[in-house]
Amino acid sequence: MPVPEPPLWEQLASKSAAMPQGERLQKVLAVRGWGSRRVCEDMIAAGRVTVNGELAVLGRRVAVEHDRVEVDGVPIGVKPGMVYLLLNKPAGVVCTAHDPQGRPTVVQLVPSEPRVYPVGRLDSATEGLLLLTNDGDLANRLAHPSHGVEKEYLVDVEGTVAAGSLRRLRDGIELEDGMTAPAKVSQPTPGVLRITIHEGRNRQVRRMCDAVGHSVQRLVRVRIGPLRDAQLAPGEWRELTDAEVRSLAEAAASNPPPPGSGRYAE
Ligand code: URA
DSSP states (O other): OOOOOOOHHHHHHHHHHHSOOSEEHHHHHHHTTSOOHHHHHHHHHTTOEEETTEEOOTTOEEOTTTOOEEETTEETTSOTTOOEEEEEEOTTOBSSSSOTTOOOBGGGGSOSSSOOEESSOOOTTOEEEEEEESOHHHHHHHHOGGGOOOEEEEEEESSOOOHHHHHHHHHOOEETTEEOOOOEEEEEETTEEEEEESOOOTTHHHHHHHHTTOOEEEEEEEEETTBOOSSOOTTOEEEOOHHHHHHHHHHHHSOOOOTTOOOOOO
């Protein structure tokens, strides 16, 4: 009796397993928040996913840098109904939904519909870039310290920071909630630090600077992972481009720096 041919998608899956290049399509979709892997497999099987314009089959691998993946004609990384706003938060505005002291809130600076939420927090006195979105999956992944998404700050501190203190900031410094992870720290101008961290502890940069005896006079966040915008005036916001949303999703999906990977280069 002839042996029946395995279904086409199984043949294709085993073919691609023999040449493992790129990532499995269902994983790529799942990490971008399109649903669990099972849900994403069902979307592929239902013919809703294309790669470079061609209907995708289960087991297909893709290289996200080169391949154009779409669900129902929508490029992945940009989910329908999802809004991603980049705000330049001015000092004195709080990130909570309501402030008992009646201070202005970040959500009052952006459109009220659809409702968006800040990803992480900046202190009331801190200025600079803040992401707001209604994409809860991406927000959770970005806020999770294990993803190690970098945040870069310009910090105006009291006095000039000595080389030894810069080294302590870089290597990790003991705070009341434990050692900080290695950070990138430079002093482009005396009294101005550029600090890049990938943790998101409460008032972390202020506490790091206090710990080396230099209180913070002004703190501005100038980068969140791949996002920068030196043109956005305080209080202004704009939507992220599709490419920015995709690179943010990439940054949130990528692995954390290995523990003990040493200090960052300057
Ligand atoms: N570190 C701080 O100390 N404050 C912020 O708002 C952000 C990072």
